[in-house]
Amino acid sequence: MLLTERRTEEGLLVSVCDADILGETFENGEVSLTVETDFYDGEEADEERVVGALARATVANIVGTRAVSVAVEHGFVDETTVLDVGETRHAQLLRL
Structure with a gap:
């Protein structure tokens, strides 16, 4: 998995994706999702690291x-x- 952590004024923004879908586009009817490199490309991370990032x-x-x-x-x-x-x-x- 690829993991990116960004500090924002609102808190910690985490993006996680499966490495093999980076740059791909998926569609379901009118819904289209592109796994943008600019947003999702990050460091390789194992499950433990991803869980830690999601917890924060x-x-x-x-x-x-x-x-x-x-x-x-x-x-x-x-x-x-x-x-x-x-x-x-x-x-x-989203944590409020």
């Missing part, structure tokens, strides 16, 4: 079957809120 995140964007599975498995995202977009999955996390 104020906002997170998560794309890819594996990345979303990790977020669901560790309780950061509810399975019912996950979007299936073409052949991948997308989830967002």
Whole structure:
């Protein structure tokens, strides 16, 4: 997985994606999702590091079957809120 952490005025923004989908576009009807290199390209990260980043995140964007599975498995995202977009999955996390 690829992990990026950005400090913003609102808190920590985390982006996570499966490495093999970087730059790909997925579609499901009118919904289109491009895994933009500028936003999602980051450092290779194992599950433990991703979980740590998600635990600290104020906002997170998560794309890819594996990345979303990790977020669901560790309780950061509810399975019912996950979007299936073409052949991948997308989830967002927002802590208020």
